[in-house]
Amino acid sequence: MNKGETALELRGIDKRFGAVHANRAVSFSVRRGTIHGLIGENGAGKSTLMNIVYGFHPADAGELLVDGRAVAIRSPQDAIAAGIGMVHQHFMLVPNFTVLENLILGAEGGWRLAAGRAKARAAMERIEREHGLSVPLDAVVEDLPVGIQQRVEILKALNRGAEILILDEPTAVLTPQETSQLFELLRRLRDQGRTIILVTHKLKEIMAVTDNVTVMRQGAVVAGVATAATSPQALADEMVGRAVSLEVAKGPAAPGVPLLSVRDLAVRDRKGVPRVKGVSFEVRAGEIVGIAGVAGNGQSELLEAIAGLVEPERGEISVSGRPVNGLDPRERRALGLAHIPEDRLRMGVVAAFPARDNAILGYHDRAGYNRGPFTRPARISGDCARKMSDWDVRPPAPGLRMSLFSGGNQQKLVLAREIDSNPVVLLIGQPTRGVDIGAIEFIHRRLVALRDAGKALLLVSVELDEILGLADRILVMAGGEIVGELSAAEASEEKLGLMMAGIGKAAHG
Amino acid sequence: MSAERAAPSLRWLEALVLPLANLVLALLLSGLIIRLIGESPLAAFRLMLSGAFGSQEALGYTLYYATNFIFTGLAVAVAFHAGLFNIGAEGQAYIGGLGAGLVCLGLGSLPFWLVAPLAIVAAALFGAGWALVPAWLQARRGSHIVITTIMFNFLASALMTWLLVNILIKPGQQSPETREFAPGTWLPSAHDLLARIGLSFAPSPLNLAFALAIAASALVWLVIWRTRWGYALRVAGKNAAAARYAGISPARVTIAAMLLSGALAGGLGLNELMGAEHRILLDFPGGAGFVGIAVALMGRNNPVGIVISAILFGALYQGGSELSFDMPHVNRDTVVVIQGLVILFCGALENVLKRPLSRLWSR
The missing domain is CATH 3.40.50.300 (P-loop containing nucleotide triphosphate hydrolases)
Incomplete structure (x- = not known):
């Protein structure tokens, strides 16, 4: 097969969820045989984008090119057929199945399980030899450390013939040592000609393992550079859209009683x-x-x-x-x-309550919020508005349902509530x-x-x-x-x- | 920020447009069925409408039925806010009525102003008591409340049959009913009350219990949304882990909410027994406990919505029985089909139209 330089190209991918513009005309290309980082804050649209590539969501507009050919990916099956594999942040494994059973899940190959299993075992052993990726095929998944479970996920994708492997926040559950082992494996896969897309919000990982990096902010691509030509600080500034400090500024502690x-x-x-x-x-x-x-x-x-x-x-x-x-x-x-x-x-x-009701959770029976048996809605609302402005919770709308706030703003409100209680x-x-x-x-x-x-x-x-x-x-x-x-x-x-x-x-x- | 602006208009859509659209859909399909039976849908609906609202008597009956549905609808809604599906309003209403009836039978010689509050308290206590066992089993032993409340409906039915056949029956008669309550214990009817202030109203079973049901609705609203106890109940209902984190005991909320729920269901007995029948008889709740589930669903567990949807169901009951009187091909079962369609579209399928409508809305 004659393969070009570019393994995957995205052209003008656009996606809206109601009022949220998750992806704004996203275009970039991933070179074959490289590790490509995709970085951005939560809600920057990374996961949406990768879910579009893997066929979970249809894009509103734009096209996907694999090996230079436009492909229509409407389901994960289509993505697998196009040679795209994905390892999710939350593993998609059946915990009480063995590794082998998980590997053939969805690709059993006929009604007789034994035949599929034998075939899969042979295929796995070949893949293991090729990539030096060893997993105990007969162990039950839930007994394995997460690092190994992740390898099972990677093996699963490779077994389906993935040439392009997407990893979504793969290090969230790993120890530093497991992380460096994972990176070792990714480098090996790259050297064998596979293409890897690493989705993360950790700058350090981008610097450690990727060849190129694409930065997203608010649904759009804001930068695309060779990793060697950038720095963590520059990437962080691009992600946030302003200069940020990566260090925690603090003086020495003065511990008391x-x-x-x-x-x-x-x-x-x-x-x-x-x-x-x-x-x-x-x-x-x-x-x-x-x-x-x-x-x-x-x-x-x-x-x-x-x-x-x-x-x-x-x-x-x-x-x-x-x-x-x-x-x-x-x-x-x-x-x-x-x-x-x-x-x-x-x-x-x-999540179903408005912010103001969340701002009193656990403190709802305090005197200030109640008069006799009744709550004091105006007081509760005003108190929430004050916490929101103190902690820069956006939007500062006490009546807005909690689930409509971003994770960071939800967290700020929780912090405000707990710290405000002195x-x-x-x-x-x-x-x-x-x-x-x-x-x-x-x-x-x-x-x-x-x-x-x-x-x-x-x-x-x-x-x-x-x-x-x-x-x-x-x-x-x-x-x-x-x-x-x-x-x-x-x-x-x-x-x-x-x-x-x-x-x-x-x-x- | 755009979400913030979208929120109020979407709320209107959910609260008003959506139930109405569902109702229209249910009626369209009902019309089709009436057509198939060989009657004119338009004439049928006109008949139902005039049967439910066309005269003072019709209105009286509609609101009388609605009273039952308000009580049971509130009962289901209170439990629902605590995350519990109380299928047992029927049995709780049955036993609650027993409480009211026993007070009326035993203390009938007392003046009304004394016996009425006692009967109300007894109805609430008996209803709450009947809900307590399933609540306790759920809170302490994890027995699923849907199963236990269903079972308690059967137990209530068996218990009441036994009581009425063997113990409470009026001596020397065949039908399992008690003797009539002393007239001094009857809840005054609407036409009597209105006559006292100089208004004439056609006689109907509508009675003071309707006002009590409205008062109960206001009280439920106040308790659920304006007290810290209601706050705790809603937290436990929406997120049990968050409740424990906040120091709210979900088990305690389960028991308290079910007690309130059962007490509200008991209110049905006031309307049926003290207001209309003036004796205890077999199966007086007549399925209102189950209709209450549909009423609560359609009223979105909000007291205002519950009153409105209870009146709708009251109208379906009353208008439906007029319909089966007047149209030769339409019988009781056809009317049940229409009620079933309304429940199906407004309750079970309530979100079917949500997507297309909200898309239309945001355009």
């Missing part, structure tokens, strides 16, 4: 699996303690136990010296314990998940200001950069235990990564 103390805390989940195994630490006034760890190593359960959402198996928690065991979240709030939950949409807001201890889960760079800068500044005002902040984040930038002291969690502690000064991404992978002590000592 312990405000949050956790002793020998153990938590089991609903199935009885131990998630937190005897954890002890303190957070003092005027410091930010960060908890680093790969998602799913007990950080969420730790946070929920402190907030009073799950009953711990054993252990003591106290806020400003007062034990809070047995108190419900409302009673803990009354003692000055505020909580910004990790999963905003699941827990932090009621807490003594603030628990923060993933403060900037789904938040744009511009808003991240703002949120970080506010959190540092809160620290400087003498509050105790406990920060859980899967973004190592965020932990490194914000925390004064870092605890590393792995397998439900605190496996190490580092001060901000001695911490580095590599050290943390090794500790997170559970080999911290060897590397540390």
Whole structure:
């Protein structure tokens, strides 16, 4: 087959969802045998664009060229037939199937499963040899680490004959080490002539692995350059549309008395699996303690136990010296314990409610919002408007339904609500998940200001950069235990990564 | 920002244009069916309309039926705001009526101003009590409330049959009914009340319970949207995880909401027994508990909407029975078909027209 230089070309792709103009005449081309980065803030239209390429949504206008030929892609089947494969941020695997069963899913090849399975096994072993991509074919997917699950997804795409591989935020769930292994694999695939599109909002990844990069902002392409010819700062400025600061500006911490103390805390989940195994630490006034760890190593359960959402198996928690065991979240709030939950949409807001009702969630029974049995709508609305202007929530419309705000603005309102309550201890889960760079800068500044005002902040984040930038002291969690502690000064991404992978002590000592 | 501007007009579309369009669609299809039966759809609709609103008596009957539907519609809506699907309004109304009836039978010698409030409280307590068991099972044991409330309808029916046949029956008669309540316990009828202020109104079963139903609607609106308890209920109904996060116990909300729901359903007994029948008889809710589901759906669980859609269903009932009287080919079942179509289009298929209409709207 005679193949040109360009593997994929987009010409004038346009897409609207109601009032939202998700893609505005997007055009760019991806050269064969390169890793092409697609970067932009949340809501910049990256995912929409890739979903159009993969056939999930039809474009309103524009055309797609694969190998220089216009193709009509109306479904993922069409995309696969055109040689396009996609690895989603949330894996599309059946957790209780084996790897092999997942690989043949949708391509069983006839009614007799055994024949398809044998054929697939042979094909997989060939692919594995070619790419040095090994996965245990007979293991059940849910037993595998996420890094391996992701390889299964990649294998699945390759098995379908993907020449162009799209990865949507592939590193969100990986340790730094798994990330570098993934990048190693991507480079190998590139060198074998495949084309890779890496969708991400992380500048560092773009710099580390891509050959070219396309920057999107508000649905449109605003820059397209060779990666070697740009810098993280330049890309960030392009993404946001103004000059942004990537560093968290903060002075040294001046820790005071312990405000949050956790002793020998153990938590089991609903199935009885131990998630937190005897954890002890303190957070003092005027410091930010960060908890680093790969998602799913007990950080969420730790946070929920402190907030009073799950009953711990054993252990003591106290806020400003007062034990809070047995108190419900409302009673803990009354003692000055505020909580910004990790999963905003699941827990932090009621998406169907207007903003003003969300701005009082958890504080709805406070005196200022009620008179006798009745709520005070004008007061609640005015209070919400004030929080919105304080925190630059856009649009500043207390009556607007929460689900119509962007993720960053939802998060700002949650932060406004919790911080405005003037807490003594603030628990923060993933403060900037789904938040744009511009808003991240703002949120970080506010959190540092809160620290400087003498509050105790406990920060859980899967973004190592965020932990490194914000925390004064870092605890590393792995397998439900605190496996190490580092001060901000001695911490580095590599050290943390090794500790997170559970080999911290060897590397540390 | 554009979304903000679009919001109010879309709300109008959802609240008004959409239900009306669905109603028109249901009536068009009903017309087709009447045509197929061999009657003139236009004449049939004219007959239904005059049968429901054409005279004072007709209007009285329409509003009398609507009273039942308001109570059961509110009952379903309150549960729905708490995220619960209460299919048991029928049984709760049945048992609630028993409460009111027992007060009227036992304390009939007391003056009206004393017995009426007692009967109202008894109807609410009995209705709430009947809802409590399914609520408790849902809150504490996770038994699905749809299943348990359905079962409790059957239990209520069996219990009432047993009570009426074996215990409460008026001695020396065949039909399973109690003796008539003392006239001092009857809720005054609309024509009596209006006569007292010098207005004449044709006799009908319409009675004071209609005013109570309207008052209950206002109260429900106030509780759901203007109290912190209603706020907690709505949070728990929309997002149980957020409720726990906010320190609201979803289990407690489940129980409280079902108690209120059952109490509202009990209001039906006031209209049927104290207002119209003046005795306890078999199956007096007559399916109004189920119509309440359609009423709540169509009224978008909003008290104002519920009153409007309850009147619509009252009109369908009343106009429909006039229709089956006057048109030889149209029988009771045809009328049920028409009611069914209205429920289908306004309830089950309510969103079918949403997309095309909102596209038309935003143009």
